[in-house]
Amino acid sequence: EGFFNQTFGVIKGEGFRVKARFTAWAAQYVSERIWSANQKITQEEDGSIILEFDATSENEVVGWILSFGSEAVLLEPISIKSAIGSEVNKMNNFY
Numbered sequence: 698e699g700f701f702n703q704t705f706g707v708i709k710g711e712g713f714r715v716k717a718r719f720t721a722w723a724a725q726y727v728s729e730r731i732w733s734a735n736q737k738i739t740q741e742e743d744g745s746i747i748l749e750f751d752a753t754s755e756n757e758v759v760g761w762i763l764s765f766g767s768e769a770v771l772l773e774p775i776s777i778k779s780a781i782g783s784e785v786n787k788m789n790n791f792y
Contacts, residue, residue, distance in 0.1 A: 715752050716773040720745040723768035747772070759784060 719727045724746045728738050733750035740746055752758050755777050762771045762781055771778045 712751050712753050713755075713774055714749065715758055715771070715777075716747065716749045717762060718745055718747050718770045718772060719765065720768050723765045755780065 718741075720743075724744065727748055728746055732748065733752065736748065736750040738746050738748050758771070758777055759780050762769050763784065771781055
């Protein structure tokens with residue numbers, strides 16, 4: 698259990714650092730939870746937060762960020778940010 702509670706994600710691959718901005722209701726939800734053992738939350742002047750945490754599954758980060766809709770923006774890593782943009786473009790074709 699200690700291994701699984703150290704980083705975000707059930708699928709355990711190579712670790713990487715995630716940085717994301719959350720606004721409105723998402724900021725409150727995200728700030729009330731622990732996403733990784735060494736997470737860092739920075740409160741911004743506009744009421745949003747910046748969350749930094751360790752993860753091990755790119756696919757899980759993509760799905761998680763998308764679950765917040767326009768209330769979340771992935772800032773880093775850029776490779777996953779690009780994957781989210783591609784997914785949003787594909788989804789746009791359905792709606």
